[in-house]
Amino acid sequence: MRISQLAAATDIPVATIKYYLRENLLHEGVLTSATQARYDDSHVRRLKLIRALIGTAGLSVSAARAVLHGIENPPDSRHELLGIAHQAATRPAADDVEIAGAQSLLARWGWGAEACDRSTQAALVQALQGLSDAGFNPPEALLDRYAAAMRDIAEADVEGVPTDSPEATMQYVVLGTLLMEPVLLAMRRLAQQSASFRRFGGSGTPESAGPAS
Template identity: 50%
Template sequence: MRISELSEETGVAVATIKYYLREGLLHEGERTSTTQARYDTSHVARLRLIRALIGVGGLSVATARDVLDRLAEPPESLHELLDTAHPPLRPQPDEEVDTTSAAEVLHELGWELRTAHSEPVRRLAAALEGLDSAGFPISREDVLNYARRMHQLAEAEVAGTPQDPGEALRYVVLGTILVEPLLLALRRLAHIELSGRLLP
């Protein structure tokens, strides 16, 4: 198909498609002349993925490119993949954040983290520090209950991870980017439903 047909098929403007081509998010089509190219279903699928990452996922073009690069080169070990595949969706937490409270929570949960990456622990520590500094009281038991519920969700997700490294990487990365907004939306809707029913 020509670029105009690709645009019609995907609902993405021709100018936007050309921009994605220039930025390296979308692979080149098969050249039929110096100014024309032919595109196929792989371009349709890739464009839909790009639009999901940038639209629903809210990623910048640079972060979307990083995600797509990760999808192209999956690690061999599934544990390594799960450990490293999550893209940096938010600014990195401060390297100097005190992780004592986070370590205490993890110890109480009995979670043994087999990872060389400190970023998830620092992110938990920064979240706990933010709650504390804002004077928003969440008890340790509430934090542990949140963690246990997340662990149940993670059990189902890890069990559903495909064995093929390429498919597994896609599952983990897109599951992070596209499922987290779903979880937050469902949590907010549950709050609205319950508050309307239970609160005066």
């Protein structure tokens, strides 16, 4: 198919596709002339993946490129696969960020700071500091309940990792980590709405929920 047909098949503008080509996110097509190339289903699949990484997961172009490179060139250690996903989604921590608070929580939860990267520990510290600055300090019991729920989710994530090939493992870990986070956030909000309705009651479904089916 020509690039115009590729754009129609993916609902992505030609100009955007050309941009992805220039940024080495999308592989080149087969040249049919000096100015035209032919594309196939592999380009359709890659464009859908790029759109998911940049749109749904909210990655920058450079972060998406790193993820795609990792999928194509998986590391030897399966544990390192998770690091690629987390590095793409987490800002590097400044050297002066004190992570002792995060390490104390990890020790209490039995997670082991040595298994967790510094940037993610710093992200937890900064997120909790943001809550404190806003005047909300979650009690330890609440954080412990969250930790228990997150442990269950993480165990389910890891148990589901395929081991038949490095490529399959890489795709599952990276995409399952990055693209499941919006799903988890939406599920949490829906669960909050349900729990609030059960506890506090209400006159009916919120207007934003739309008509019941």
